[in-house]
Amino acid sequence: MSEAANERSGVLMSIRGVTKAFGSNVVLKGINMDVKKGEVIALIGGNGAGKSTLMKIIMGIYDLDEGEIFMAGQPVKLGKPSASLAQGIYLVPQEPMLFPNMTVLENVLMGFHENEAELKKRLQKHMEELGFTLNLQRKASTLSIAEQQLVEILRGMMREARLLILDEPTSALTFSEVQSLFKVVEDLKRKGISMIYITHRLTEVFEIATDVAIMRDGLITLSGPVQNFTKEMLIQGLLPTDVEVSQSGHRAYQPVDYENTKPVLQVRNFSGYGFSDISFDLYPGEILGVAGVV
Ligand code: ADP
Ligand code: MG
Secondary structure (H helix, E strand, O other): HHHHHHOOOOEEEEEEEEEEEEEEEEEEEEEEEEEEEEOOOEEEEEOOOOOHHHHHHHHOOOOOOOOEEOOEEEOOOOHHHHHHOOOEEEEOOOOOOOOOOOOOHHHHOOOOHHHHHHHHHHHHHHHHHOOOOOOOOHHHHHHHHHHHHHHHHHHHOOOOOOOOEEEEOOOOEEEEEEHHHHHHHHHHOOOOOEEEEEOOOOOOOOOOOEEEEEEEEEEEEEEEHHHHHHHHHHHHHHHHOOOOOOOOOOOOOEEEEEEOOOOOOEEEEEEOOOOOEEEEOOOOOOOOOOOOOO
């Protein structure tokens, strides 16, 4: 499809043949990706696949070696953060970096020179649209990480963001904070904002993504609407190429012979600050997963 035709079909950003090397290490080997308006693309891939490098190129932190990026059908030259910001590309970092001694309002409006009353009105409108309220006079140092992320999203909205990049936003959130964030993501989607959502939590993909792109070794190896994907396909996308996934979605597992093996660690009825009555056995060769909310 031509870039003009792409634009007509609602493509906001298209990435064509993007490569990037650090010295002799070719990290991106020809990335092609389309992001449509109002789409949430889950970007999945193992460590070292090149996700962060690709995001840094989109955010103008690194320049690309080869390839092209189009915004709404027009070729753009990114390569510096101000250029990406001017294109409406905004990153919501995993751990936002607000100025702790400044208020929410001061943090959001930093860098704006318009009339403050006008800006505040716009800000209130964005908050209403996204269905949350934050006391604008609170000091940033009193905000939870979830609230700081909301401030970052507001900053993006005030800068007319068209594309938000969310880099593992839920890793430090509690269950109910995750649900609030997802509600905001839904509202952003409805407003036509596009998002690239990096996550390792596969259930989240099916909860909020419209599309999936699996990245492996510097290439997007599989992409498409989320309905075309199963959990097994996502797990396979995260694993090194030589690892087989069994039917249950787990790696082939050799059961421990519990009758004839002694545990290497036995814990019985541990209690202390923040936990009580914890017991478990750990056998040789086992990997014990510990799960829970923040
Ligand atoms: P991911 O985010 O998917 O884990 P990265 O984009 O961080 O992957 O890394 C991809 C590859 O690029 C890795 O091999 C990493 O070591 C290399 N890399 C990333 N950033 C740099 C850099 N600034 N200089 C040299 N090598 C880098
Ligand atoms: Mg990374």
